[in-house]
Amino acid sequence: MSRFSENIEANEDWTDYGSAGDIPVGPRLSSYHxxxxEWREAFLERLVAVGEPALLEATSRVYELLAEPKDYRSALIAKAAGVTGIGKIAILYTLQxxxxxxxxxxxPLPPPSSFEDVQxxxxxxxxxxxSDSEREQWVVKKFAAVLDGKAISEFAHS
Structure with a gap:
């Protein structure tokens, strides 16, 4: 039993999301505020780490925390993300x-043969x-704002 298994048993809000061990152990998406x-960014970063196995849990969490009227708010989030739908489908499409x-x-990485030396x-x-890392951080910030109801068009990637 790994040291992470003990944490999972002690804290039911932690999970490994799979038996293959290729997904890092961490908090369940349903435990995020x-x-x-900052919370929305951490939530999205965890969703990236887990990937599609947690997409339905993430969808349910976002929908659960929406203020009423949820269908209306979810449709606005979908519109802000450039997708369609209402209710949980809108949230699912946004997270996808x-x-x-x-x-x-x-x-792509440049071919090594086009350089004089390895350095x-x-x-x-x-x-x-x-550049990839900066783009990934920008995408997380953009969608964190979308989950807060801001339109993607408000973001300009430099």
Missing amino acids: LHTA AFLDEWLQPTQ SWHKAATRVWN
Whole structure:
């Protein structure tokens, strides 16, 4: 039994979301509060770590915490994300759009053969990785704001 198993048993809000061990142990998405941008960002980052196995749980959590009228608010969130739907379907499509955008490949790594030495290639590859990291952080912030009812069009990615 791993040290994480003990934490899961002691705290039912923690889970490993699967038996393969490829998903990091951490809090269940249903335990996140979504009342601030920081909570929504942490929630989305955890959703990225877990992926599609937790999509329905994430959908239920967002919908559960919406103020009334929930169907109206969920439709506004979907519209802000550029998807359609009402109710839980709207939230599901919004979260799926988030995962799709987060996972979108950006620029490929440059081929090593196009550089004089490995250090030059490494610098170029590091610039690509840093650019990806910045884009991923931007996508999380954008969708955290969408869950708060702000339109995607309010964000300009530089």
